Every structure is written in structure tokens, then in C-alpha cells.
Amino acid sequence: MKYFKQILRFAKPYKGYAILNILSNIFHALFGTLAMVSLFPMLKVLFDQSKRIDAKPIWEGISGLKDYAEDYLNYFVTQKADQGHEDVLIFMVALVISMFFLKNIFNYLAMYFITFLRNGVLKDLRNDLYDKITDLPLSYFSEKRKGDIMARISTDVLEIQHSFLSILELIVREPLMILFTVLTMFLISAKLTLFVFIFIPVSGFIISLIGKSLKRKSDKVQKEQGLFLSIVEETLGGLRVIKAFNSEKIFGEKFRESTTRFYNFSNTLLNRKNLAVPTSEFLGISVIAILLWYGGQMVLQDKTLDASLFIVYMGLAYNILTPAKAISNASYNVKKGNAAAERVLEILNATSSLKDKPNASDKKEFTTSIVLENVSFKYEDEAVLKNFSITVNKGKTIALVGQSGSGKSTIANLVTRFYDVTEGKITIDGQDIRDLTKHSLRDLMGLVTQDSILFNDTIKNNILLGKENAPDEDVIEALKIANAWEFVKDLPNGIDSNIGDSGNKLSGGQKQRLSIARAVLKNPPIMILDEATSALDTESERSVQVALENMMKNRTSIVIAHRLSTIQNADTIVVMQKGEIVEQGKHQELLDKKGIYNKLVEMQSIQ
Numbered sequence: 001m002k003y004f005k006q007i008l009r010f011a012k013p014y015k016g017y018a019i020l021n022i023l024s025n026i027f028h029a030l031f032g033t034l035a036m037v038s039l040f041p042m043l044k045v046l047f048d049q050s051k052r053i054d055a056k057p058i059w060e061g062i063s064g065l066k067d068y069a070e071d072y073l074n075y076f077v078t079q080k081a082d083q084g085h086e087d088v089l090i091f092m093v094a095l096v097i098s099m100f101f102l103k104n105i106f107n108y109l110a111m112y113f114i115t116f117l118r119n120g121v122l123k124d125l126r127n128d129l130y131d132k133i134t135d136l137p138l139s140y141f142s143e144k145r146k147g148d149i150m151a152r153i154s155t156d157v158l159e160i161q162h163s164f165l166s167i168l169e170l171i172v173r174e175p176l177m178i179l180f181t182v183l184t185m186f187l188i189s190a191k192l193t194l195f196v197f198i199f200i201p202v203s204g205f206i207i208s209l210i211g212k213s214l215k216r217k218s219d220k221v222q223k224e225q226g227l228f229l230s231i232v233e234e235t236l237g238g239l240r241v242i243k244a245f246n247s248e249k250i251f252g253e254k255f256r257e258s259t260t261r262f263y264n265f266s267n268t269l270l271n272r273k274n275l276a277v278p279t280s281e282f283l284g285i286s287v288i289a290i291l292l293w294y295g296g297q298m299v300l301q302d303k304t305l306d307a308s309l310f311i312v313y314m315g316l317a318y319n320i321l322t323p324a325k326a327i328s329n330a331s332y333n334v335k336k337g338n339a340a341a342e343r344v345l346e347i348l349n350a351t352s353s354l355k356d357k358p359n360a361s362d363k364k365e366f367t368t369s370i371v372l373e374n375v376s377f378k379y380e381d382e383a384v385l386k387n388f389s390i391t392v393n394k395g396k397t398i399a400l401v402g403q404s405g406s407g408k409s410t411i412a413n414l415v416t417r418f419y420d421v422t423e424g425k426i427t428i429d430g431q432d433i434r435d436l437t438k439h440s441l442r443d444l445m446g447l448v449t450q451d452s453i454l455f456n457d458t459i460k461n462n463i464l465l466g467k468e469n470a471p472d473e474d475v476i477e478a479l480k481i482a483n484a485w486e487f488v489k490d491l492p493n494g495i496d497s498n499i500g501d502s503g504n505k506l507s508g509g510q511k512q513r514l515s516i517a518r519a520v521l522k523n524p525p526i527m528i529l530d531e532a533t534s535a536l537d538t539e540s541e542r543s544v545q546v547a548l549e550n551m552m553k554n555r556t557s558i559v560i561a562h563r564l565s566t567i568q569n570a571d572t573i574v575v576m577q578k579g580e581i582v583e584q585g586k587h588q589e590l591l592d593k594k595g596i597y598n599k600l601v602e603m604q605s606i607q
Contacts, residue, residue, distance in 0.1 A: 003341035004167060004334070006349075007160060010121045010128075017117040022172050024110035028103055029176035033184050035099035036315045038092075110173065122161045125344065129153045132347055137354045138418050139379075147230025148223070152347060156222055156340040163337020174323035181316050188313050189305055192295055196287060196317065221265045222340060228258040273336075291317055354420060354438065361431070362440040366525040366556065368429050369393045370415065375424035377410055377579075384410050385579040387424070390572075394525075397557040399567035401600065402576035408560040410579075412530045415558065417441055446519035448548075450531040452511035454503030459488055460495040462503075462514060466522030474521060482517035483547035484510065516547045527557045564601055573597065 011018060133149065141149070185193045235242065235251055242251055295313065298305040305313075370392040377385040385407045392398045400408045413419050414426060417433055426433050433441055446466070454462050463475050475495055479485040487510055491497040503511045519527065529548060545566055552559075561567040568587045575583035575590065575597045583595050590597035 003338050003345055004163075006345055007121070007125070007341050010124050011117060013124070014117045014120040017113045017120075021110050021113040021117065024106045024113060025173040026176055028106040028110055028173070029180050031099055031103040031106060032177055032319065033180040033316070035096070035103050036181075036312060036319050037184060038096045038099045039312055039315060118161050122157060125157050125160065126153055129157065129344065129347060132350070136347075136350060136352050138413075139353070140350060145226060145230035147228070147233045148226030149347070150233070151222065151226035151229050152343050155225055156343050159222070159340035160337050160344060163333045163340070166333035166337070174326045177323040178320055181319050185313060185316050188309050188316075189295075189298070192291070192298060192305070192313065195294055196291055221262065221269055222343060224258060224262040224265055228255060228262060231255045231258060269336075288314070288317060354417060356437045357435060360435060360437045363428065363431065363436050363444065364440070366394065366428060366444050370526065370556070370558075371427045371430075372411070372414075373425050373427065375414065375421050375426065377407075377414060377419070377422045379419075383422075383579060385414075388579065388581065389424075390574060390581070390584075392556060392558060394556050395554065396571040397552060397559060397567075397569070399559040399561050399570035399573045400576060401561050401564060401567065401573060401597065403600075405578075406576040407579040408576060409530055412447070412528050412558065412560055415528060416445055416447060444524055445526045445528055446522050446524040448512075448515050448519050448527075448529050452503060452508070452515045454499060454506075454511055454514060456498070456501045458493075458496050458498055459491075459514060462499065463495075463518045463521055466518045466520070470521055475517075478517040478521040479514075481520045481547065481550045482513045483550070484513035484517050513547050516551055520551050525556060527552060527555050529557065529559045529561075531560050531562045564604055575600075 130153065133153075182193065185196075231251070231254055235255075242248060291314065295305065295310050299307050299310050372388055372390050375385055375388045376383060388407070388411075390398065400411060402408055410419075414421055415433075417438055420434065428436070428441070428444070459479075460472070460475055463478060464470060466478075467474070472495065476485060479488050479495070488495060488497075499505050499511075499514075503514065506514070548566070549569075559567050559570060567573060570587070572584055573587060573590055574581055575595075577596065583590055583593065583597050585593070591601065
């Protein structure tokens, strides 16, 4: 239950529906009890057991409620009997039908109002989860499976929704039904009711034994579901490689192993849950059977209970079984939902190490320079950067080169504040970037990565990520600067053409040029290019290189380069090795030194 207390805050915007649901449940329970009680006068008439009372009974306080009610009923029947027995019977039947009708009307209203509450909580919970996922730093997801995250935002949240309904039944609906019924049973026969309640704690104890391990088993099911969703996500993402290496069997076996575990866990969980219904029903009928024996003695031998009242009493006792079973099921659902809530709240309660400071300022423009001052950084234990210092003045292009693993891409991650430095600081115009809001910092920057990250949408909508409300003319101009208009204009729907999942309808060079167009449209003062041409063939590289040169005009650029042909005109080239600067200067200066840069150039056969 401790997790549901945290989930309950999502119900606050819908408390009006919760109040209406509770009121409807109160009337449902009340008329549900009266529906059974209303059978009593009809039975009295049918068995002709009504005592003739001509004088209207006098109210003598709550202690005489039972006698007053019975006398008033006999008085009413006496009055009606003078008009004919048929009228009395019709009235009694109408009374029974009315009670059951009102019970079901309020049952529908209770479910009607709870629907808005449940679906509202579902919507807000998913929205908050999505916002949290996009807010958390990249480091949070480095060890998380995408499929597991998807399972939490879909099936786990849905499980919470079902459990949320169960918990309201547990707290309001069914207990009220039991309360009203038990009070009525006490009014009919306190002795018989106390006898029945000796057996109820025993039944409750037996049922509770079944549900103890349900949360643990439910947690296993949900984790396994996240695992096989991850395998599906990886399969779809790497289908080309799987087919090329004839690895369908390997991945198929991995998926079948996961679904087999899911099958076994689910069977155990559902069989344990299914045991609750027959167990609670059997225990309930056992109580009814004991009630028949003991109550029958009171009617037939002791003559302390009226036969008609005993039949109504039996109906009321059976009336407890349905809410008791519902409470039993609800308690199982709560245990199952508690495991789901724990998984969802693990994400919602996660703290971001990159949270904006309370007094963080918005930076609107870039005026002088970006400075990395004695920056050191570790992803885990091993240092990726060590005492790294560079200055990038406004309007200049600085290129970072070096072998894989030298820390080049880490610089891009730190400047954009996807990660925070371990030591040292990064400043823009003298302000530490940790003192700026992330939104305003990233507004000053455009990013083009090695992998062209595009979305299953139109060319236009992919580019508009850079500037949401830009007119079509600006989109086309960005495409021209990015050297992409030449192929976009020939597409059947032009900029409104859909590019497929991850842009797979396009070639690598075309996708990269769209990524550049997106950055161009944003028109930021600082551009970061993270190996933007390394994954391209020679012809595509030339087209993209022209686009990059167009884009970098009059901008401050940090270029992380694998292919050295793309950075020969940079104002400063920084050569990195194991997270440290080993050389820096212009292209020709570094060649003349005959050092590491020269060796890298020779390796790529560029003279």
C-alpha cells in the first residue's frame, strides 16, 4: 500500500468524480440492503403471517426500531388488506422492484464516475512518466533496457489503473455493503449474527495465506514482460544485421526462452489468484450452511425467530458473500498493482543530476567565447578527459581529432550538458553552463551527430524540430543550404513526403543532409558536429561536406572529425589522445611538425 499512497496524488484533479463515486456507492450499498429487506413484507403477505394492527404504531426511540418497523409494516398491510389482498401484493412487488432498480442505477453511476477517475489517473501518470523520461539524463538509460521502460509506461501503468479501481472498492463500495447488511442482520437477530461472526475471521485468515506471495510473483511477470519487449525492440532495430548474419535462430531462441519464463511465471501467478475465488466462495457457503443449522434451530425448536425473517436473514447473509469475494479479489489486485506501482515510481522518483539550479538564468545570446577550463570527466571509474582546456572564440571553428576513445564525443556531450563535468568547468561568455537553464543553453546550439536521428514523419515535420512555426519557405531554404533540396524536390510529395521509420526510405547521405537542414533552420550561434560525415560514402560525404561548409559560415563551430579531409580549413585543430591534448594548431602547421596529426593524415592517405 505504501506505493499507492504516492499514486493517489494523481487522483487529486479528479476528486469531484471520486466524491460522486463514493456517494453513488453509499446509495448502492443502502438500496442493496433494502432490496433484500423489502422481501420480508412480501413474504409476510404470501405466508399470511401479517398481524392485524389497526392503530398506528408510536415511535419509542432507536432501541425499539425493529419492533416499530414490524408493527408499522403490519399496520400498513392491515390498511391495504381492507382494500383487497391483490393490492397489497402488487404494492409489495413494486416495492421490491423499486429497491433493486435503485440499487442498480446507483451501481451504474458509481462505475460511470470511477471511469473518469481511472482514465484520468492513467493519462496523467503516463504523461508524467513521459516527461520524466525526457527529463532524466542520458546516463540514467545507459544500463536500462528500452523494452523495460516501454513495459512500465504501458502495461505497468495499466495494471495500476485496474488496481486503482480495486482499492476504491476495497475502501468504500464493498465495506459499505457489508456494513449496512451486518447492521440489518443485527437488528433481525443479534444472537445469530454474533454466532456467524465467529467464523468470518477464520475465513479471512485462510484467504490471506493465499495472497502473501502474489506481489513477488507479479513483479517477476512484469520484469519478464519488459525483457521480451526489449528483445522485440532490439530485433526490429537490428533486423538487417540479424538477417545478414542468419541469426534469426539465435534471437528466436532468446525470445522463446523469455516467453517461456513469462508463461511459467504467469501460470503460477494466475493460478494463485484464481484460487481466491473458489476458496472464498466455499468458505462463504460453509458459513451459510452453519447458519442454516443454527438459525433453523432458532426457528423450529426455540421459536425465537420468525420464519419469514429467517429467510430474509439468509438472503442478507448471502448478500455479504459477493462484496466479501470482491474485497478478496481487490486485495489480490492491490498486491499485484503494488508491484507495478513500485516499478513506475522507480522512474518517477528518480532524481536528475542535471536539474536546473533554483536561480539558474536564461541566456539569450552568445557574444564572446566558450571555454573548457581544466575539465576532467569519468563515465564510471576510468577518466575519459584529464585537465582538458580549450577556448573557442565567437565565429571560429575548432576541430577535435584523434583515435576512437580519445574523448572527442565526450566534449560534445559536456558542452551540450548531456553530462556534467567531474572536475573543472565549462563557461559561455564567462558564465558556468551549470548556472544556466538547460533549455536556454541548448537553444544556443545546433547538433549534428554521426547517426542521423530522424522520426517516422514528413521531411517538413522532421526539420521543423529546429523551429516549430517556420514557414515552408524557410524549410526549403534550409534544405537548399544543406544541399538536400536537390533530392527533396523530386519526391512525389516534396517536403510533405513521409521518410519512414528512422528515415529508412532515404540513403545515409540524404538522411544526414536532412539532419543538417534541421540544424540550419534552428539557426543557432553555436554548431556542434559530432563526426557528421564518418558514416558516409565518398560521394555522399562530398555533398554533406558542402552542406556543412554552408552551415558553418559566420557561426562558432566545434567539429569532431574522423575524416580529416573535412576539417583542413578549421581555425584550430586539437589533436587528442587518451583524453588529453597532444597537439594543436592549423592544418599545415601540424603537418610541418611531423607529429601525431601528420601520422593520422598519412594513415588516411591525405597529403
